[in-house]
Amino acid sequence: MGNTDATIMDREKGTAFNENSPRYMCCCSSIHVKTGTLIIAILAVIVLVMDFVIVVAAWGSNTTDLPFSIGSLVIFGAAIACVFYALRAQRAAFLLPYMTLLVLGICVSAGVIILCIFALAGAEFPQPILRELIEDDDTKFSDVKMTPSALMASYAIIISFWLWFLWVVYKCFVFFREQANFAINNTTSVGYTVNVTPVTYKRQS
Numbered sequence: 001m002g003n004t005d006a007t008i009m010d011r012e013k014g015t016a017f018n019e020n021s022p023r024y025m026c027c028c029s030s031i032h033v034k035t036g037t038l039i040i041a042i043l044a045v046i047v048l049v050m051d052f053v054i055v056v057a058a059w060g061s062n063t064t065d066l067p068f069s070i071g072s073l074v075i076f077g078a079a080i081a082c083v084f085y086a087l088r089a090q091r092a093a094f095l096l097p098y099m100t101l102l103v104l105g106i107c108v109s110a111g112v113i114i115l116c117i118f119a120l121a122g123a124e125f126p127q128p129i130l131r132e133l134i135e136d137d138d139t140k141f142s143d144v145k146m147t148p149s150a151l152m153a154s155y156a157i158i159i160s161f162w163l164w165f166l167w168v169v170y171k172c173f174v175f176f177r178e179q180a181n182f183a184i185n186n187t188t189s190v191g192y193t194v195n196v197t198p199v200t201y202k203r204q205s
Helices: 003-013 033-057 066-089 092-120 126-134 141-185
Strands: none
16 A cells, blocks of 8 residues: 555544544443443442432431431432433533542441551540441440441442543543544544645746
8 A cells, every 4th residue: 555545544434533542442441431330320320329219218216417418419309410421412521529429438338447556556536437337326335346347348449430430431521531532623533543644736937
């Protein structure tokens, strides 16, 4: 193939956005990041429904934490709705609320793990917080000393899932952003390099 044919092919490649680039795949390059984000959003809806059922079941027995629980459900539900809208409208900015909640959840979970480490080391100040987490004010001191290990394992698993969710949603955010940039200026290079050699003409005398 000559240089002219190669140049023509490069120009043809540069006219379309390559949304199937390996950069936009997840789960060992088996599915697209849009599909991965959709699966995460569906799982988040399932968790939201389960939390709603728990709040309704505890409506009469525990009214102290009820405003906090309702507020959390509203915020979480709004963030999930933004994810579905982002997938429908292909707007990267609407993925930011859910990504922010994931980051906050990871930070809080990491803080719980740190408290568990202090509790295992013999510190007393984490014990009231751990009692709140297990929702049992009657837990004995010896029992609280046994719970940090289980809490650490649980929150470590939660963090690992949330980190994976955050990575997939972030890749979807990058995909929508680069897709929008390509539509604006048609110069974004995705998965390939556009190599166009300028053609010069000699003026004949």
